[in-house]
Amino acid sequence: MSSAPRTARGRATRDRILDSALKVFGEVGYHDASIVRITEGAGVAMGTFYLYFEGKLQVFNELVEDLNRRMRHRMTQAIAAAPNRLEAERAGFRAFFAFTTEVPQLYRIIRQAEFVSPEAMHLHYGRIVDGYRKALAAASDAGEIAPVDPEVTAWALMGIGEIIGMRWILWQEGSDGAPPIPDDVFEHTLDFITRALRPDKE
Amino acid sequence: MSSAPRTARGRATRDRILDSALKVFGEVGYHDASIVRITEGAGVAMGTFYLYFEGKLQVFNELVEDLNRRMRHRMTQAIAAAPNRLEAERAGFRAFFAFTTEVPQLYRIIRQAEFVSPEAMHLHYGRIVDGYRKALAAASDAGEIAPVDPEVTAWALMGIGEIIGMRWILWQEGSDGAPPIPDDVFEHTLDFITRALRPDKE
Amino acid sequence: MSSAPRTARGRATRDRILDSALKVFGEVGYHDASIVRITEGAGVAMGTFYLYFEGKLQVFNELVEDLNRRMRHRMTQAIAAAPNRLEAERAGFRAFFAFTTEVPQLYRIIRQAEFVSPEAMHLHYGRIVDGYRKALAAASDAGEIAPVDPEVTAWALMGIGEIIGMRWILWQEGSDGAPPIPDDVFEHTLDFITRALRPDKE
Amino acid sequence: MSSAPRTARGRATRDRILDSALKVFGEVGYHDASIVRITEGAGVAMGTFYLYFEGKLQVFNELVEDLNRRMRHRMTQAIAAAPNRLEAERAGFRAFFAFTTEVPQLYRIIRQAEFVSPEAMHLHYGRIVDGYRKALAAASDAGEIAPVDPEVTAWALMGIGEIIGMRWILWQEGSDGAPPIPDDVFEHTLDFITRALRPDKE
DNA sequence: AATGAATGAGAGTTCATTCAT
DNA sequence: TATGAATGAACTCTCATTCAT
Numbered sequence: 001m002s003s004a005p006r007t008a009r010g011r012a013t014r015d016r017i018l019d020s021a022l023k024v025f026g027e028v029g030y031h032d033a034s035i036v037r038i039t040e041g042a043g044v045a046m047g048t049f050y051l052y053f054e055g056k057l058q059v060f061n062e063l064v065e066d067l068n069r070r071m072r073h074r075m076t077q078a079i080a081a082a083p084n085r086l087e088a089e090r091a092g093f094r095a096f097f098a099f100t101t102e103v104p105q106l107y108r109i110i111r112q113a114e115f116v117s118p119e120a121m122h123l124h125y126g127r128i129v130d131g132y133r134k135a136l137a138a139a140s141d142a143g144e145i146a147p148v149d150p151e152v153t154a155w156a157l158m159g160i161g162e163i164i165g166m167r168w169i170l171w172q173e174g175s176d177g178a179p180p181i182p183d184d185v186f187e188h189t190l191d192f193i194t195r196a197l198r199p200d201k202e
Numbered sequence: 203m204s205s206a207p208r209t210a211r212g213r214a215t216r217d218r219i220l221d222s223a224l225k226v227f228g229e230v231g232y233h234d235a236s237i238v239r240i241t242e243g244a245g246v247a248m249g250t251f252y253l254y255f256e257g258k259l260q261v262f263n264e265l266v267e268d269l270n271r272r273m274r275h276r277m278t279q280a281i282a283a284a285p286n287r288l289e290a291e292r293a294g295f296r297a298f299f300a301f302t303t304e305v306p307q308l309y310r311i312i313r314q315a316e317f318v319s320p321e322a323m324h325l326h327y328g329r330i331v332d333g334y335r336k337a338l339a340a341a342s343d344a345g346e347i348a349p350v351d352p353e354v355t356a357w358a359l360m361g362i363g364e365i366i367g368m369r370w371i372l373w374q375e376g377s378d379g380a381p382p383i384p385d386d387v388f389e390h391t392l393d394f395i396t397r398a399l400r401p402d403k404e
Numbered sequence: 405m406s407s408a409p410r411t412a413r414g415r416a417t418r419d420r421i422l423d424s425a426l427k428v429f430g431e432v433g434y435h436d437a438s439i440v441r442i443t444e445g446a447g448v449a450m451g452t453f454y455l456y457f458e459g460k461l462q463v464f465n466e467l468v469e470d471l472n473r474r475m476r477h478r479m480t481q482a483i484a485a486a487p488n489r490l491e492a493e494r495a496g497f498r499a500f501f502a503f504t505t506e507v508p509q510l511y512r513i514i515r516q517a518e519f520v521s522p523e524a525m526h527l528h529y530g531r532i533v534d535g536y537r538k539a540l541a542a543a544s545d546a547g548e549i550a551p552v553d554p555e556v557t558a559w560a561l562m563g564i565g566e567i568i569g570m571r572w573i574l575w576q577e578g579s580d581g582a583p584p585i586p587d588d589v590f591e592h593t594l595d596f597i598t599r600a601l602r603p604d605k606e
Numbered sequence: 607m608s609s610a611p612r613t614a615r616g617r618a619t620r621d622r623i624l625d626s627a628l629k630v631f632g633e634v635g636y637h638d639a640s641i642v643r644i645t646e647g648a649g650v651a652m653g654t655f656y657l658y659f660e661g662k663l664q665v666f667n668e669l670v671e672d673l674n675r676r677m678r679h680r681m682t683q684a685i686a687a688a689p690n691r692l693e694a695e696r697a698g699f700r701a702f703f704a705f706t707t708e709v710p711q712l713y714r715i716i717r718q719a720e721f722v723s724p725e726a727m728h729l730h731y732g733r734i735v736d737g738y739r740k741a742l743a744a745a746s747d748a749g750e751i752a753p754v755d756p757e758v759t760a761w762a763l764m765g766i767g768e769i770i771g772m773r774w775i776l777w778q779e780g781s782d783g784a785p786p787i788p789d790d791v792f793e794h795t796l797d798f799i800t801r802a803l804r805p806d807k808e
Numbered sequence: 809a810a811t812g813a814a815t816g817a818g819a820g821t822t823c824a825t826t827c828a829t
Numbered sequence: 830t831a832t833g834a835a836t837g838a839a840c841t842c843t844c845a846t847t848c849a850t
Contacts, residue, residue, distance in 0.1 A: 034820085149386075159362045249848085433720070433721030519714070560766045599804075605807070661824075
């Protein structure tokens with residue numbers, strides 16, 4: 001039976017396992033990620049894994065949850081000071097790409113979740129869209145952006161971010177980690193988004 | 203050793219296996235799809251599978267290849283008569299959504315390919331982008347659309363199609379198949395794309 | 405998934421596994437009986453086990469069922485010609501001890517069932533008692549034996565058979581199998597039973 | 607290394623572990639009884655177990671030993687005042703059933719011992735039979751009972767007690783413990799025994 | 809062309825036991 | 830005296846693939 005760590009040592013061990021799981025899931029995928037490989041990466045014995053996690057699936061779900069939270073946190077922080085929606089988009093995408101340069105596994109983990117843990121996946125997208133939709137609705141009402149449908153637009157923007165990041169961050173990943181998104185790609189992406197969102201000139 | 207079917211009967215068997223594989227991969231995913239399940243679905247014995255395919259991975263690759271070809275064919279056909287790029291986008295997206303309503307598994311199969319067969323995945327996206335990029339470059343040069351970066355724009359559009367279709371086709375899938383995309387979602391999506399692409403008023 | 409054998413070869417393999425399971429369960433007990441050991445004893449690979457059985461527990465249950473059926477069959481046959489209940493007891497016990505000399509594992513398997521598969525155990529005892537009770541009730545009514553309570557008496561007789569057989573057959577087991585029950589033990593046992601059952605002299 | 611408790615506190619801890627072990631072994635059986643579960647039941651940490659016991663097997667043996675001693679003590683006490691063997695049987699069975707109503711686990715523990723610790727099991731049955739045999743031999747010589755074979759008779763009586771108690775005490779066990787044996791079952795059982803033992807009328 | 813019995817490496821998971829604290 | 834984190838051997842079970850028929 002897994003249980004929460006009761007000591008500082010236990011907490012550290014648990015974190016090392018979670019870190020290792022992120023790397024292994026990101027590298028070889030859920031199915032080819034074996035518990036041994038995860039624990040070896042964490043420098044502990046196999047049984048130790050089960051002191052802290054109920055099983056392979058639970059650690060995966062926890063990872064998705066964790067990444068989602070951290071990602072949204074980073075984006076929220078980045079957006080805070082933006083004077084309007086278009087600036088907010090720029091800051092938000094900047095933050096998103098920066099985050100996934102640090103944790104390129106995010107793309108892979110989410111896409112895997114389709115079969116591994118659909119609930120986790122729906123939660124992930126759902127949480128992002130929820131916030132996005134409200135912000136877009138407000139901006140649309142305020143005339144900061146064109147009168148778009150907030151729901152569809154939120155999904156479209158999310159789809160753009162995902163595929164661009166996948167193409168220019170994840171797929172460029174080398175042994176020394178993922179590169180930042182090229183400046184021109186970022187600008188072209190924002191051009192696209194800006195055109196799609198900016199209010200029509202009267 | 204697998205080999206090409208020499209008789210009509212053989213061809214039919216092979217097709218039934220491929221059909222079954224599409225269903226099973228789409229339903230439970232590559233890893234949980236067992237050869238027995240695929241062959242049972244095709245109404246043949248397990249050994250028969252290996253008469254026509256070299257293994258599980260090969261059948262997956264063939265499936266991706268096949269879906270990609272059929273999808274592009276449908277889109278090309280649909281676009282043929284379009285008078286300009288914006289109309290072509292409308293027709294192309296219409297065709298794409300129609301195709302994936304028939305074969306919603308496409309979304310799942312492609313997203314799985316990330317780990318199952320990265321080459322197949324890159325080929326899939328690559329082929330689509332290649333055509334897209336050229337068309338966008340031409341349209342951009344011709345002033346039919348705004349002066350966008352063809353590569354980034356192609357990816358962005360693909361990302362939109364994928365996520366919108368996933369959300370409103372795949373995820374709405376019931377026991378009687380996937381529904382067509384709702385009209386308003388389709389229109390909102392095309393509003394978004396149109397705004398992003400239409401040339402600036404001078 | 406396990407399934408019934410479809411060919412003669414399959415049937416033979418299944419039987420060999422069942423035989424081996426009986427030996428191994430009887431020798432080291434359910435928990436220390438590993439599937440590998442069972443399959444090695446049957447001369448097949450581990451995976452073969454799962455072609456014919458759903459798991460370790462299922463094979464155990466099947467074994468209990470099988471032993472119970474065979475045992476009751478042997479006893480029923482032996483009793484058939486008995487002129488009265490006391491003779492039937494003699495013939496029945498004779499047959500029971502003969503059977504368990506051939507299959508001394510019976511004692512061990514049943515006693516294990518307490519934890520391994522209580523349902524199987526209840527079924528085992530239940531089936532025996534059912535028949536016994538009816539026979540005793542009839543004999544009691546007919547005045548062939550004393551006016552005993554059939555239920556309690558059935559259990560008592562069963563308890564006697566089990567413990568005497570365990571003591572003088574199972575525990576005497578050597579490498580060359582279990583010995584028959586010593587004649588005097590058998591006679592003493594039947595003396596005891598006879599006294600307990602015979603009608604009071606008027 | 608385990609060692610005898612040196613303080614009153616240690617003694618109490620040890621007893622709590624033993625109590626918990628009895629419950630757990632009785633409930634889920636030796637193999638499914640985990641040390642954690644036993645220690646949790648005793649309200650101590652896992653490591654504490656090994657301060658007082660050498661291992662799982664040792665605690666099991668100690669339990670068998672303990673139960674055997676307590677059971678025989680209760681029966682000896684109960685029999686002490688009996689005027690003859692038949693009365694002694696009545697008192698002894700009464701005490702046995704009373705004891706196992708308090709500790710129904712006894713049945714389960716003994717039957718498990720077959721594989722867990724054959725020595726413990728033989729010792730258990732051996733000790734009971736030893737006393738029984740002598741008493742029966744004496745009673746037989748004295749003409750208090752029929753001229754039975756003491757050894758076989760001792761085992762037969764033990765077998766009766768075990769199976770009747772199992773059927774009407776252990777198997778009736780509810781969440782609030784085991785019920786006493788029903789009066790009529792007790793009387794029928796003693797009828798059976800009495801008939802089997804009473805001296806022939808001359 | 810088709811079958812399905814057989815294989816065995818490899819997976820996730822459990823748990824008695826040790827030992828540093 | 831007591832703790833609980835850590836270990837790793839051993840377990841049951843799965844399934845892609847082979848091959849005799």
